[in-house]
Amino acid sequence: xxxxxxxxxxxxxxxxxxxxxxxxxxxxxxxxxxxxxxxxxxxxxxxxxxxxxxxxxxxxxxxxxxxxxxxxxxxxxxxxxxxxxxxxxxxxxxxxxxxxxxxxxxxxxxxxxxxxxxxxxxxxxxxxxxxxxxxxxxxxxxxxxxxxxxxxxxxxxxxxxxxxxxxxxxxxxxxxxxxxxxxxxxxxxxxxxxxxxxxxxxxxxxxxxxxxxxxxxxxxxxxxxxxxxxxxxxxxxxxxxxxxxxxxxxxxxxxxxxxxxxxxxxxxxxxxxxxxxxxxxxxxxxxxxxxxxxxxxxxxxxxx
Amino acid sequence: xxxxxxxxxxxxxxxxxxxxxxxxxxxxxxxxxxxxxxxxxxxxxxxxxxxxxxxxxxxxxxxxxxxxxxxxxxxxxxxxxxxxxxxxxxxxxxxxxxxxxxxxxxxxxxxxxxxxxxxxxxxxxxxxxxxxxxxxxxxxxxxxxxxxxxxxxxxxxxxxxxxxxxxxxxxxxxxxxxxxxxxxxxxxxxxxxxxxxxxxxxxxxxxxxxxxxxxxxxxxxxxxxxxxxxxxxxxxxxxxxxxxxxxxxxxxxxxxxxxxxxxx
Numbered sequence: 428x429x430x431x432x433x434x435x436x437x438x439x440x441x442x443x444x445x446x447x448x449x450x451x452x453x454x455x456x457x458x459x460x461x462x463x464x465x466x467x468x469x470x471x472x473x474x475x476x477x478x479x480x481x482x483x484x485x486x487x488x489x490x491x492x493x494x495x496x497x498x499x500x501x502x503x504x505x506x507x508x509x510x511x512x513x514x515x516x517x518x519x520x521x522x523x524x525x526x527x528x529x530x531x532x533x534x535x536x537x538x539x540x541x542x543x544x545x546x547x548x549x550x551x552x553x554x555x556x557x558x559x560x561x562x563x564x565x566x567x568x569x570x571x572x573x574x575x576x577x578x579x580x581x582x583x584x585x586x587x588x589x590x591x592x593x594x595x596x597x598x599x600x601x602x603x604x605x606x607x608x609x610x611x612x613x614x615x616x617x618x619x620x621x622x623x624x625x626x627x628x629x630x631x632x633x634x635x636x637x638x639x640x641x642x643x644x645x646x647x648x649x650x651x652x653x654x655x656x657x658x659x660x661x662x663x664x665x666x667x668x669x670x671x672x673x674x675x676x677x678x679x680x681x682x683x684x685x686x687x688x689x690x691x692x693x694x695x696x697x698x699x700x701x702x703x704x705x706x707x708x709x710x711x712x713x714x715x716x717x718x719x720x721x722x723x724x725x726x727x728x729x730x731x
Numbered sequence: 732x733x734x735x736x737x738x739x740x741x742x743x744x745x746x747x748x749x750x751x752x753x754x755x756x757x758x759x760x761x762x763x764x765x766x767x768x769x770x771x772x773x774x775x776x777x778x779x780x781x782x783x784x785x786x787x788x789x790x791x792x793x794x795x796x797x798x799x800x801x802x803x804x805x806x807x808x809x810x811x812x813x814x815x816x817x818x819x820x821x822x823x824x825x826x827x828x829x830x831x832x833x834x835x836x837x838x839x840x841x842x843x844x845x846x847x848x849x850x851x852x853x854x855x856x857x858x859x860x861x862x863x864x865x866x867x868x869x870x871x872x873x874x875x876x877x878x879x880x881x882x883x884x885x886x887x888x889x890x891x892x893x894x895x896x897x898x899x900x901x902x903x904x905x906x907x908x909x910x911x912x913x914x915x916x917x918x919x920x921x922x923x924x925x926x927x928x929x930x931x932x933x934x935x936x937x938x939x940x941x942x943x944x945x946x947x948x949x950x951x952x953x954x955x956x957x958x959x960x961x962x963x964x965x966x967x968x969x970x971x972x973x974x975x976x977x978x979x980x981x982x983x984x985x986x987x988x989x990x991x992x993x994x995x
Contacts, residue, residue: 579846583839586828586849590836593825596817600784601892602810602841 465524470624495621653677811841
């Protein structure tokens with residue numbers, strides 16, 4: 428059990444990289460971008476093929492990131508330049524990536540076998556166990572990424588991007604082409620998903636065509652869990668940096684919950700259903716609470 | 732100098748909903764002109780401002796600003812020349828961002844944005860000074876999210892944002908219409924001061940005839956996409972509301988129909 432939980436933490440951190448990406452599109456731009464299902468798998472496939480082809484595992488990760496960003500760019504162009512609704516643009520990219528990923532791998536599953544990964548290299552260099560090595564590297568990467576994103580969203584371009592999700596009207600009036608900011612957001616988001624795919628591939632030592640299925644739901648569930656946690660902490664985690672941290676922590680907790688319910692005997696195939704229910708409930712509650720509050724405000728009138 | 736030359740715009744052309752919003756409008760604003768615009772519902776006031784700011788493409792005609800033809804520039808490209816305040820206080824600001832972040836976004840209107848910090852220390856001082864001049868106490872709340880402000884405060888902030896980088900033309904689209912009378916008066920006072928201090932070339936659509944007469948050096952009246960009355964200087968200053976109503980009836984052959992029009 429303890430081993431399973433340790434594994435869940437390390438997996439959660441790696442998938443947390445993807446959640447950071449989903450956070451950008453979903454929370455900042457209010458787009459539920461389905462392309463991450465495809466780009467996470469794309470990152471994994473590209474990474475697996477590159478590593479088995481003899482490429483350095485670090486470079487392979489960079490390649491996975493770039494591949495994800497390029498695919499995100501396709502969604503961005505479909506959405507921003509051709510006005511295709513974001514949800515459909517994401518679905519189109521996701522579906523086409525299924526075929527593209529199969530072409531990249533040539534089959535539906537590529538094992539890394541004895542090829543080195545950044546985790547095995549680090550484990551060998553430090554003498555840590557594979558799980559510990561994964562956790563440590565994952566943590567370092569997550570911290571660096573959170574810091575980078577925090578910096579980026581404080582810059583002129585980053586602020587324009589945040590404002591785009593807030594008020595497109597204003598942003599255009601201030602001379603920013605909102606098509607460009609949306610394209611950029613989708614590229615960063617899917618770049619992170621591709622990067623996460625590469626990390627997951629190297630940690631599990633294989634890439635699989637189905638590895639990205641349900642990614643968006645995991646990302647959304649993790650964000651929701653992170654938000655609930657934020658509400659429970661005294662400072663309510665209002666600052667931007669802490670919300671990013673919450674997204675990663677939320678992913679870790681998602682994987683912990685998953686490990687626990689699997690240990691308790693739940694069928695692994697039911698996990699997707701559970702994730703969807705978590706997201707659906709979390710998105711419904713604020714609406715129901717809002718309605719209940721409105722109703723509670725009503726009074727009959729007449730005599731007081 | 733802003734010139735509109737024979738600008739025409741028809742919405743939903745070729746359908747049963749076809750509507751001529753602007754009908755061969757020609758208008759020249761000299762530098763420093765403060766023009767108030769009045770007219771009935773659907774007269775084309777807002778459409779004219781939207782054409783100038785590039786929200787929709789024009790069907791025919793040209794828009795020329797200081798000798799540059801901007802007719803075909805996109806909305807974001809034109810933004811460098813134009814300061815805009817909208818009727819809806821929600822449209823001018825980003826609610827989830829801080830007051831200073833909003834101002835910093837506006838201070839870079841029309842400029843290339845890079846990877847330097849959005850809000851710099853020197854700017855913060857400038858923002859504090861400018862916010863203090865509004866007299867709303869916002870200078871002590873620069874880190875607050877704009878969503879916490881009232882409609883009037885947001886509109887005053889939008890006005891500051893539209894002018895923090897001096898625009899060639901300031902476009903005010905009924906920017907006090909959504910506010911209660913007291914707040915509207917306050918925002919209008921701020922408008923007068925900002926426009927006066929910087930001698931901004933301004934086009935202000937209003938539904939308040941009294942304000943239209945009192946403010947600015949020139950008044951134009953629109954009806955069914957045309958400019959039907961254009962008056963400036965002394966003659967404008969001497970106008971009264973009843974005279975204005977009469978002018979409207981003479982020029983358009985009907986009664987002024989604006990469900991928000993205040994006779995003030």
